[in-house]
Amino acid sequence: MESAMTDWAGFQNYWVDAWQRYVLSLDTLRQRANIHREQAAKAVPNVLHFQAELVHDGRTLERPVNYALVRIIPPDDVPTDPAKAPIIVVDPRAGHGPGIGGMKKDSQIGMALAEGRPCYFVGFLPKPMPGQTIEDVCRAEAVFVADVAARHPEAEGKPVIIGNCQAGWQIMMMAAMRPDLPGPIMLAGSPLSYWAGVRGKNPMRYLGGVLGGTWLTALAGDLGNGIFDGANLVANFESLNPANTYWTKGYNVYSKIDTEVERFLDFETWWGSPVLLNAQEMQWIADNLFVGNKLATGQLRTSDGVRIDLRNIRSPIIVFCSWGDNITPPQQALDWILDLYDDGGEIVTSGQTIVYTMHHSIGHLGIFVSGKVATKEHGEFVSCMDMIDALPPGLYEAVITEVNEDTANPDLVHGRYLFRLEARTLDHIRAIGGNDAADERRFATAARVSEINRGLYETFAAPMLRGRVPEPVAETVRAAHPNRLRFAMFGDENPFMQPIKGLAELVRANRQPVHADNPWLAAERMTSDWITACLQASGEVRDAVTEATFLATYGSPLLQALVGLGPQQPVLRHVERDLTREAAVEHLKTRLEHRFTIGHMPEAVLRSLVYIRLPEGVIDERGFTALKMVRAAQPPAQRISLARFKELLREQFLLVCLDEERAIETLPRLLGDDAAQHKTGLDVLHRVLGATGVESEEGKRRLARIEALFDVKPKQKHLETTEAAHD
Structure with missing residues (x-):
């Protein structure tokens, strides 16, 4: 040396x-x-990799803002499917300019287009409008979402919204104010619980x-x-x-x-x-969020006195965070769930679906910028968005693994990665650490x-x-x-x-790199x-x-x-009780009491699937793909719409959760007396379950019980006696 x-x-x-x-x-x-x-x-500076056309200029609204909605023009070789729900990417106005969500081909916008989904982008101008407020921006975003929905009447689902960082909590506020508008909401590196951390x-x-x-x-x-x-x-x-x-x-x-x-x-x-x-x-922002931490605890109100309660959101919420993120650590991305709910049962009865995943190392900006993240996590979430939209209420963790030679039925997997959802409890969120009293x-x-x-x-x-x-x-x-x-x-x-x-x-012409x-x-x-x-x-x-x-x-x-x-x-940390919400939950339970015997073969198959899979707590994209294939094979006149399918699945899930035994004892009432229909329904059940298999002993026991019910002709007298006993 x-x-x-x-x-x-x-x-x-x-x-x-x-x-x-x-x-x-x-x-x-x-x-x-x-x-x-x-x-x-530039008048409208941005770093978008894609061409776009203006749809709605927020400066023209009654309460003008410096935001705008644009449609991403897909490349000629990337067609979009009008039946798929459109995706809206909303960039953060947290100091930087717009465009980070579509800065590269392999980006959130790129993944949306690759899946054949119409794509829109919400950006902003460098200077705010005079008097513009955060509430004005939230109301403008509601207008934008309604615009996109109106432009896609054939879509099987409401617009999907991806909110990056600051845009995430802004979109959550909008969704709490207007829960009727959005479809699934994906929060990428978005803080909602600002005091949380370790x-x-x-x-x-x-x-x-x-x-x-x-x-x-x-x-x-x-x-x-x-x-x-x-x-x-x-x-x-x-x-x-x-x-x-x-x-x-x-x-x-x-x-x-x-x-x-x-x-x-x-x-x-x-x-x-x-x-x-x-x-x-x-x-x-500084008073109410960064220092006050008032969003997740329900202490914010609109200018007309309406409380912004995140429990109002009816859309599935997807949280993507990372252990390598020092701006929005997992605690700040997830602890809002603990602020809103005491146990997982409240999430179910409130009708909320929450999915989260935690990357092991990527930094804050990498969540939006990294091409590897875009092609894996964002790509999988986009491709499985219909599956997430159809999920029964509850808390789930998304587990994304690479497909290998041991993966069963790889033909039912979209791309290189298998997307799986595993049921979680609030203890899983508490286990990542947080503040004490x-x-x-x-x-x-x-x-x-x-x-x-x-x-x-x-x-x-x-x-x-x-x-x-x-x-x-x-x-x-x-x-x-x-x-x-x-x-x-x-x-x-x-x-x-x-x-x-x-x-x-001159240097480039005579470059001499050292060995x-x-x-x-x-x-x-x-x-x-x-x-x-x-x-x-x-x-x-x-x-x-x-x-x-x-x-x-x-x-x-x-x-x-x-x-x-x-x-x-x-110290107020948990959101306050809402008597109106509690009354609505009781009303839902009362309505469900009369739904056990309402329905036909589709309801019977979905109820059976929920019953068999419930102990395992795992939902796999292969099973959902099999369900979609069954649906696609049906004649158009008999095909259940995706929106109706979501309603049926959620109702059957709630019925099984409300009274599992009663749900199964009344199942023959849904099957009817047509043996051919029994066989068709059982074939569908086997096909969907066969996509991933039934591994647990409890799952096999439940499958055998369901198979017996599908094979036995219902006894009307016995059913009437059972219902009378429950009534």
Whole structure:
């Protein structure tokens, strides 16, 4: 090694390569700056990979917003099926510009088109409309969803909505306000329970408390002349990982300058285009969500006094989160379920279907951007969306495994992965970790301190600042934000950058990359690893200090008492009771009491399937594929619509859950006396069950019982006696 390090030729080759990479890196930053300037000059900047046409401009609504609905124009070789429910991808307005959901061919939009589904996109303009509020945006999104549904009257299902990050909680609010509109809702990296997390891993949730609450948000809005700069949100995101922000991302481009430039520029086109929010929009988000945590606990109300209760949502809810996500950890993505329900039975009786999956490592942005995630998780969810839409109510975890030679009936599997849903309980959510009662009290104390500090600011400081910052000054301050300046400073307007373009062209024409085993290159990489480790360690120390400061400050009994949280004062975490909802549940049970003997062969087959599969707690896409094949083989006049199929399956599931024995004892009443129909129904049952097999002994016992009922002619007198006993 020593002789290699003293080799003059190797040293010379390394420094030629290092210098060339430096020049090419500068040219990459120059290109990035020029792209940043071009994006800022566009009226409707976005990073969509697909062509689109405007459907509805939110600025024309009665309560105008800077959002718009566009139709994605599918490529000529990708036809769409009008019978399939359309998909709407909604991008997050969390600092960055729109388009991340369709930035690549392998993306959420790309997967939707590949499945033959009509696809729409909801994006936004860089500047908000005057007076625009979060509620206005939610109402606009409801209009957009209604527009899409009206454009697809032949679709077998309501529009499917994919909400990324911030867009997820916004869509959930919309769905709670208008539960009649959406079909399945997929939340990708979306936080709904903002205090949740585990110690030592989720430092961002402490930020509001450490800063003394949301008064700084109000100050930023006032200094911006009523506008909050989204670049501040981007800066907060980047501060979570100083190693990546200040070294790794840049070094990755420098070290792979011959292959990494295009990917880097594509991503930075989106990353470097921060948008603006009205100050009141950002203040509402900070007060009610980030610090107040009022969404999942049902403490939010619309301007006309209607409570936003997530239990109102009737559509299936799909939660996609990741253990590698430090912005929206699994606890923040899932603990809203614990805020709403005491046990899994409440989910069933409320008629809600919740599906979740947790990636083992992907980061926050990777949930929306990664092509691997798009082709696997997003691809599977899109392809199995009809199956999810037809699910009986309850809590499920999606398990996605690769198809191999041991997979039975692989011809019934769509693509390379098998999609399976396994029934879960609330204990599975609790097992991922979360706050204890003392932690909840700390966060509640921080929320009250925030209210006090915000009140002090509004009383004494805001009158001196609000409306007194000229717009040119505010615009100049925004332009000088570090997250904008670091882009602009490398542009062609900088006279020191003007020679770089020509120099880079000369370097490309005479590129001399160093050999991979050069010892000086190895030393460079070791140095990079050391810098990365140091920055990571500094970030970990900062996070530990932040957490300790928060816990000690807001865990103080004195401070808790001063803000009105004495030892006996309860902390509201669980959503309040709703007597109207409870009455509706009782009404449903009463109605079901008279549905045990209502129906014919379709109801009998579905009830039997539910009864046999219930102990196993697993729903497999192969069985659903078999059901669809049976349905497709029926004459059109006899074919049950998909909407009717969903109704029948849910009703039969609820009947089995309500009284399992009664559901099976009354099954012969549905079968009738036609032996041929008995055989047809049993054949369908065997075909669907055979797609995955019946593995458990209990499942086999139940199958044998059902087979006996299908084979025996019902005895009317016995049935009447059974019903009379139950009545």
